[in-house]
Amino acid sequence: MTFAELFRGTVHDVAAGIIGWTLLVDGVGGRIVEVEAYAEGDPASHAFRGPTARNASMFGPPGHLYVYRSYGIHWCANVVCEQPGRGAGALLRALEPTHGLERMRERRGVVDERLLCAGPGRLTQALGVTGSDDGADLSRSPFELRPPLAPVKVVRTTRIGISRAVEQPWRYVEAGTSWSSRRRRAA
């Protein structure tokens, strides 16, 4: 599958299909093992109430980033999905670190590999993604998105850390991975 083919589908197609792809920023990163879909018409989505200054990039072209400040402290990154105007995206929640482990340890200030990219805020810190990357095109340097070499099995659960539409099983995790942000029962 190619980058263009990946982003042809719905936000759920992309969320499921992007699991196992390797995301690199300046050569640092790993395999995507956990994302959450935020769909058009989804009350939990930042895009639910329409375009604003913050969420503008969610309404832009697919395959670009939507980066926002979380709890005034952390950065969280979404991959924009579907056609411009729909406001759909997939929140990057965890990577299996594969490239540039030392660089990630420096940025994170932790030694434990398990804590490098397990969580949306940790992941962006490890990769050096900030608000200045909001709107950036993942198909261009310094970003790289490489497809998996073998088929990946994906399971769905409910999403984490939200208070609305909590019952929707729109969290996508690689089956059997030990690199997800949290363990949670399948939906």
Added chain:
DNA sequence: CTTTCGATGATCT
């Protein structure tokens, strides 16, 4: 092991 809570600031009501 699990649960609670403070940090910290933009965004929205």
Added chain:
DNA sequence: GATCATCGAAAGG
């Protein structure tokens, strides 16, 4: 003024 798509440290069992 309230609410956060979080994290990490502290407190409780």
